Every structure is written in C-alpha cells, then in structure tokens.
Amino acid sequence: MIDKNLAERMKLANIKQTKQRLAILTVMQDSQQPLTVDQIYNNLIKKDITLDLSTIYRFLDLLTTKNLVIKINNIQDERHLYEINDGYHRHYLCCLECNKIIAVKHCPLEDYEKSLAQETEFKIVTHKLSVYGYCPECAKKRRK
Numbered sequence: 001m002i003d004k005n006l007a008e009r010m011k012l013a014n015i016k017q018t019k020q021r022l023a024i025l026t027v028m029q030d031s032q033q034p035l036t037v038d039q040i041y042n043n044l045i046k047k048d049i050t051l052d053l054s055t056i057y058r059f060l061d062l063l064t065t066k067n068l069v070i071k072i073n074n075i076q077d078e079r080h081l082y083e084i085n086d087g088y089h090r091h092y093l094c095c096l097e098c099n100k101i102i103a104v105k106h107c108p109l110e111d112y113e114k115s116l117a118q119e120t121e122f123k124i125v126t127h128k129l130s131v132y133g134y135c136p137e138c139a140k141k142r143r144k
C-alpha cells in the first residue's frame, strides 16, 4: 500500500498506477533512506517481484519529471539515488566510503536565504546542500 497523498498526486499528474509501479513505490516508501535503482531492484526480488532495471529507471525518471521523486547525485558514483518527494525540504549527509546517504530535515540556511534575497533582490525558490564525509561505521574502520 502506498501513501494516500502520493496516490492522489500521481492521479493529478496522470500517472497510471500499475501493480509493478506500486511495488516500486512501496519499496521506496518502506526505506528510510534514498535508494539506488539496484537497491530497489534487489528489494523487489526479495518480494518475489522481478522487473527490468530499465523499467524501474523509466518510471523513476517519469516521477522525477513530475516532481514526485527527488533524484540525488552521488559525487563519486554515477548511480543516482532516488527518494519520494514528500514535500519536506532536506539536506543530505553522504558517506564517501560506503555511499550511504542520510537525509537531514533540519535546514540551517533559512535566514541566509532571506538575507541573500534582500541583498541581491533575487527571488529565491530553493537551495541544495549536501555534506560529505564518513559515516560512523566507516570512520571507525578507517581509524583501525
């Protein structure tokens, strides 16, 4: 089952809700973190659902265009990560070792945006900020 709100937004965007598509979204929804297409594919296999990687890619691209999914770039890996856009603005902590990405909802830049808008008369819509480093597990391994 996918979130009612998400189902509603898909309807508004004229995106058909097939069984396969709902399975992809359920996997993404159940994950606490953004996922790569490979991870989505593997999670589907665990549920006995086999989909082509290209089917998953195409669907995610469609959802990204409609702003229902956020595509996150990984600086040292070509594989993008995807997460359902629930409307919350967030930042990301990216591990350079295991490529794990953790979403952080707290935004420290709201005041900065305001003063920058005043200073430049730029009508600011959004910003992106990702922080790179080593997650606790990887940091521990590196210390050894």
Ligand SMILES: [Zn+2]
Pocket: 095, 096, 097, 098, 099, 100, 134, 135, 136, 137, 138, 139
């Ligand atoms: Zn790590």
Ligand SMILES: [Zn+2]
Pocket: 089, 090, 091, 106, 107, 108, 109, 110, 127, 129
């Ligand atoms: Zn922010």
